[in-house]
Structures are given as structure tokens and as C-alpha cells.
Amino acid sequence: MQINLNRQSGVPLVRQLYQEMADRIRSGLLEEGAPLPSIRHLSRQANVSFMTVVQAYELLEQEGLITRVQGKGTYVRRTNRRDGTVERKDSGYDWQHTIADYLPRAQFWRQLQQNTLPDTEISFSLISLSPDLVLQLDWAKMMQRIVADDPAVLFSYGPVQGDAVLREAAAVYLRSFGLALRPEEMIVMNGAQQGIDQVARCFVGPGDTVVTEAPTYSAAIDVFRGRGALVRSVPVDEEGMRVDLLAAMFDDKPPKLIYTVPTYHNPTGTVMSARRRAQLLELAESCRCLILEDDPWSEICFGSKPPAPIKSMDRHGHVIYLKSFSKFLAPGCRVAILAATGTILNRLAAAKALTDLGSPLLTQRVVAACLTSPLMNRYLRQLQTELRKRRDRVLTLLQRHASNKVRWTVPQGGFFLWLTMPDRISADELLIAARQRQIDFLPGSVCYPGEPEANHLRICFSNAEEAKLDEGISRLCDLIDESMERAPHAVRPPVM
């Protein structure tokens, strides 16, 4: 465990140390029962006083994350034991705890692991399409044609920047969204996640500041924290990121990168207005920073089209644009496009070479075939209609079953909505109960780079079979009601 403290950030060291440990425990990177470093060891390693470590450990104990055993040491608490005690044997691999890693947080990995739990009957957590939605495209025939046309796709390396056929197809496709990009400006990624990771790898390091929306996509926080960055956040309202607050935050030292999901924002589903998009770009220009614009699902709109991407206004190469083809098309192919200009592009291409020499050719050709398929337009329209129907169903169900103390967003596109419960209810605790009733969702707490707000949750309506939406939403509302009855007034103490 490599402890990464930022002494210029203005955040107290106790708080930072607590956060480093808490994130690792909550992500499962420090396993239940694992021994923690002694106070002496940690104070030397992190270069802080004994008292700082003692206070951080006290906070962790208050939060129920660790257990101190008199005369033995400090351990990650076992949640399945009443007293939280530990009982473990050396597996022969215990020496490995001395190998420090550079992964401070892996909430997304944790979620993925939990998503694969076999007993979840109705899943509102994972953003993917149920098979009946995707099977409309004629996959098998497309595949056959690709291999027949050019069997070399299987056994030759493609260009590091990506297959020319795909980049050409993507350029044509994106033009219909008001975005004129040249194929030479694009790098093919193994999904949007790799795009975020590549940008971080290239341009984010210890001491840099990255700004995200709060809440935001949890895996983006993981990635930026993993680069040692200070991640600061700006709230979101019905017009998207509060750019006005952002400007005030950086009078002194500007951020290096602003990460945003402007259209059908993850996880709230809101759309950044055209006005805010222009302001954000102007801000980036004035403080010479980069914007990473993550745009995975702007084609899934339920009514009027969202404003054009920020990238479409970018004249000086401030915006790195990231387009996933996983969400609405072919998740199994792991294909996305990252677009940038100037030396930013070259440096990202160099990073891609070092990361994996380039993406597989075969899957790139599959996505290219989809994008240019005559069925594509009809497919997208069907998807919009179908997802809109599901959204409406979920909204109706919430109106019917949810307590009047619960609020939710009404997304105009995308795959999910954001639900807010009274302050005293923790979605993390609710999730434990939900899993026992075979449903799940994304707890909001993982979506905050700093102090988490625990009373939100994200409901994704694309994944569960349509027939199960009724049952799922009604079970969820019951659970919320029960929580509210159990904890009518209790307020969780703030951590610091």
C-alpha cells in the first residue's frame, strides 16, 4: 500500500490518511482480516506524526472498518462476524502485504465483482443491454463477411492508432451528431474505460488537480486517484456541471484536467446546457487546461436531441473526446474512439502503444460493420423507443410505490435515473438488504470523489428484463419504506 498525501491540497493529513485507507478497505483491496501496518511503521512510511496515524485509525474504527486487538495489532474488520474479530492462518503468501501497490481505490472493480453474484434476480446496477434489445442486428452474417473479406484480421497486428476502416466509419457516424472529426485524429480504445485511463496515464500525476462532477462515474475517480491526483468536484444541477462554481475554485492554481459526462450525465442523467458547454470550454481555454468529454450514450435520446458535443466548438485542441460503442452497440467488442488534436494526440497514441500495442483488429471490424450497416438507423430508433418505454414504466412505478420523501430525476435519454432518499437513509446499508431480496442498484456513495453523500442510488433500467421491472421497483420501494421506519430520526455522525 503506497500512501499518497498531498501537502499542498489544504485537506488535513488525518483526513487524507483516513481516505487512503478507507477507500482501499471499501474497495476490497485490503481484504477482511488483513493486518494493517503498525502506527510506528505507517507514520514513518507516510512521513506523518504518530498522532496523525492514531487519529486516522480512530476514524476508521468509528466507521466500523477496522478492529484493534490488544497486544496483537490492527486488522480490517470482518463484517460477517459480530465482534469483528479476525482469525486467520498465514497462507504462505502473507509476505505479499509488504509489496506496496499504487491502487488507492477500486470501487468499480468491487461493483463488477458484486454484479456477478449469482443470486441477483433483478439487476438495476450494471449498465448493459438485455439480449432481446441487441439481437436485432444480424451479427452472425456480419462476422462471416468480415472474415471472408480479409482473413488477415485474425493474425496480423493492426495500426496502433486503430483500424482505418473503423476510424473512417466512426467519422461518418459522428458527423450526424454535429461533430466533424478526421480519422487521423482518432485513436481506437478497448472501450471508454481505457480512454479515461490513457488520458490519466498521459497527463495526470501526483500534484495535479482533476475536476469531476459530483456525483460522477466511480471508475473515473478510481483512475485519477490511482495517478496520485487531487480529485476535486463540482455539483451538478438541472443544467449540468455548475461551471460558475468551477471558475471561482481555481483563481490560484488551475486544474490540469476537467472530466465531464455532459449528455445524460452518469449517474444523474442530466444534460449540460449549450450555454454551460460554451462556458466550460472558455474556462479551459483561459486557464490552459484539458477537458475529457465522455459521451457514451447521446444517441439514446427520448425526445429532442441534446446539444452538440463540447468538442464540436473546440478550436485549439483543449477537448479530448471519448465515444464508447459499448453501451448501445457491442459491449463484448470493447471498442471506443478517443479523439484529440496536436501533440495531445501524438502523446496519447504513444501511450496506447505502451499499453497494449493497439486493439484487436477483428472486434474493430465488427463495430465498423455495425456502424455502416443499413440496419443501424432502425436499430437505434428501436432502442430509443424501447428504453423510453422502460424509463416511463419505472417512473410510473416510482410514482405508485415510492414514499413522498423520495425524489428522482427524469432523464431525457440514456439508461438510468438517480434517486434521492431522506438524508438519514444510507443506500449502502439498503443494498445489503436489497441483495437478500435478489435485487441490486448502484449506491451513490461510490460516485463522490470526496465526502460521499450516502442517500442516493442509481437505477439502471436497460438491463433487467422488462417483465421484471414492476417486481423490482416495488421491492425496492418497500425496502426504502422499511429503512425509513427503522431509522425515523437517526442521523449518521459526520466523519470529521
Added chain:
Amino acid sequence: MQINLNRQSGVPLVRQLYQEMADRIRSGLLEEGAPLPSIRHLSRQANVSFMTVVQAYELLEQEGLITRVQGKGTYVRRTNRRDGTVERKDSGYDWQHTIADYLPRAQFWRQLQQNTLPDTEISFSLISLSPDLVLQLDWAKMMQRIVADDPAVLFSYGPVQGDAVLREAAAVYLRSFGLALRPEEMIVMNGAQQGIDQVARCFVGPGDTVVTEAPTYSAAIDVFRGRGALVRSVPVDEEGMRVDLLAAMFDDKPPKLIYTVPTYHNPTGTVMSARRRAQLLELAESCRCLILEDDPWSEICFGSKPPAPIKSMDRHGHVIYLKSFSKFLAPGCRVAILAATGTILNRLAAAKALTDLGSPLLTQRVVAACLTSPLMNRYLRQLQTELRKRRDRVLTLLQRHASNKVRWTVPQGGFFLWLTMPDRISADELLIAARQRQIDFLPGSVCYPGEPEANHLRICFSNAEEAKLDEGISRLCDLIDESMERAPHAVRPPVM
């Protein structure tokens, strides 16, 4: 450009600063004509004295890498201009030079770019198989079966750790190499390059020491340098890495990671003896460090089988084993296996989730189908026979055409051999001339983490059509002869 100096390394700061800049220029990360920071700016940024910067810039100028223009500033030298002067207009993106990146070296990217130059008729540089060698497997039929069996491979996310079918197939396949790994211990990577990158991302950071062979795989150096590590190296002899020297190097501070290609070592082609393998593991156990064992082509053996992998002796989880299926099977699929134990495995799996959520399912199934194909054994035997024939042909040709001052290794497997010219000949300069005659090779200089040895080159015999080997080797030997005539005594001055 983020300058990363290590004040504990014992390497003079001038030398480190020179290396950081020289690597960026040689990799093309700093483009020809690009402006370099002023002495004042760089001394502040890197926290070194003016004099240190002045001396580093002097070294860069001596090496012909930069040009200073009186009253204007310092620029990366243009090699295509006699006087090295610069003449450029602001493209509108010049502000991007103020965005520091964390890519100190990208020699491998540079090589990949040069490999795609259209005018190379006979390539001895890229390690890949010529199509006539691979087409023997019945790719099209395998593909059809995969998609027919389970169309969901195209539109569902696979598990982060990789497809179970592939991991099971890999476990069976590796058993025939004396390696008993469980599918649960494996993580599927997008090619071996991603494996190296993931290990570095997890366990290597600023202040850590990584040991490699010298020479070694250039992209591994790029990756470890990119993590801010100090990369130290140990020479290779006919028994592989000099483990005896390694032990002596680390009396005080042990390395965090040892990176090795023990079988048909890249780039020399030598095999680490069983004795050295055992010693290396013992050393890692005694100093509690990790070994990354990169094993891309041990199946391509020309005579007796190489010793079993180091991983086969590993009882306490010190060895991370990396098996590429790109080199001998399906480069276009980008599939490799990374195997580890204990918390090392968990942390690598978490990193894979953050990197790209997991590899594409389709290409994993293609590789699984190959590994379990009844044609596989015959295919491997044919490949061995064919590559051995090519090796023998190259050896015969070298004996016939090469000067008696040139030496080369006789590899017992793999794809290439290592050629050593007299000290005064630079393979980098030779390569410029070689490209004019439509041939290329890998210059040895990029394979050294520290001071490069310039008089080596790697000849890969798998890629060029067999019929062209004669012409290629004879052209290469002519070029070497010409270089030796031109520079009968000249010795390049050492950099410091």
C-alpha cells in the same frame, strides 16, 4: 513534460536530466522543431541549479539532439536540415506544450511507427509471422462455430479476469510446458504488452527500482520509466541473466521487481539455465521482491526443450507469469495470460478492471478454439520446422557474407538473433542507410535502460518472406562493410 529525477539513485542529476530529454527526443515525443523550456523554467520545474540545466543542454547539443538559436531559445534539432535550424508557425496548438505529460520514453512507439513505413521491402524488425505460416489453421471455420455456439460473445461483457473457457484451455495448454496453473490464478490481458503495463501500474512507482536484463525488450523499459522507476540492468551471458551480479547489486536496497525473458531472451535469443532460474527465484524470496517472467515463445524450440518456467518452482507467490498468444498464434487477437497468486493476483485483477473492464470476449474465444484445436500440435511442429529452416538459412548467409569482425548468437528457438559489430559502428546510423535500401532491423541501442551499446542489432527472421532472406542478409552485410570502411578507427566519444 514531467521531469522525474531520483536523488537517491547515485546517478548524477545532469546525467538524469540529459536522459529524460534525450529519451523524449529520440522517441519522437518531443518533435523536431519543438521549443524546449528555458534554463530558468527547467531549473525551477526540476528543482535543480541553473548549471545543471546548462550542462544537460550542452550534452544534448553535443549529441546533435537540440539546437540553440541566439536570442530565440532552444529547439529540438531538425535532422532534415543541414544547419538544424527551425522554422515553424504556431499551429494554434502550441499552448499544448505547456501540458506536462508522464511519458518519458516511447522508443517502442517510434519503432512501430517506423515499421509501418511503406518503402521497407524486407523487414527484419517486427516480430510477427508471415501469413503463409499462420494460414494453416482453419480460422474461418473456427469463427463460425464460435458465433453459432454463443452469439452473446459479441454483445455481452465478459468477466474482468477473462473468459472461463479460455482460462481453462490455457491451463491445459500450459501443463504441457511443465506449468500447473489453475484458471482462477489467471487474468486475460490484451497481449503481453498489457501484462507488463498492468504489473508496472500496480507495483512500480517513483523511487522503486526495477531490474531488467541488458539488453532487454525496449517497450518494457518505456513502461517502467513511465512509472518513474529507476531501471537498473544486469548483463546477459550464454546462460542468461547474470544472477551473481544481481545479488551483489542489492546489498542495501532490494529491487521491487525483476523483469526477465528467460527463454529465447529478447533480443539476444539466449536461454536462462535451470540453475540460474532457481538462483533467481531464491534471490527474490530472500529479498521479498517480485519476478515478472515474460514467456512469449518457448514453444518455438529448434532442438531440446528449454528448462521449465521459473513460475513452476514458485511456492510463495513471487513470480508473475506472462504468456503471450500473439507471437506464435494470433497477433490480431491481442490475447495473453497473466498468472499470479495471493493478493498480488487480486490487485492485478482490480487494475485490469480500471484499465479496460476486461478483454473482448470474441477474441478470447478465438484463441481458446486454437488452443484446443486438434490441428494445434501439427501447427506448432510445422512452425518450429519452418522457423528453424529460416534461422539456418540466415546463419549460412551470415557466414557467407558477413565480415569476420561481426559476431552473432545462434538461438535455439524463437524468432531472431543478435548481431554484434565492432564498437565503432553505430546500428542507428546503419539503419538510416538500410532504410534507403528498403531493409530494416531493430537497432540495439533502444534495448538498454541506461547507457546504450550502439554496435548491436536484432535480426528477426519470422516476418520476411523466405525467398527474400538471401537478398536481405546480403544487403545488410554490404552495408556493414561500407560502414566499417568509412569509419575504420573513429570511436564515438562517451556522453559523460
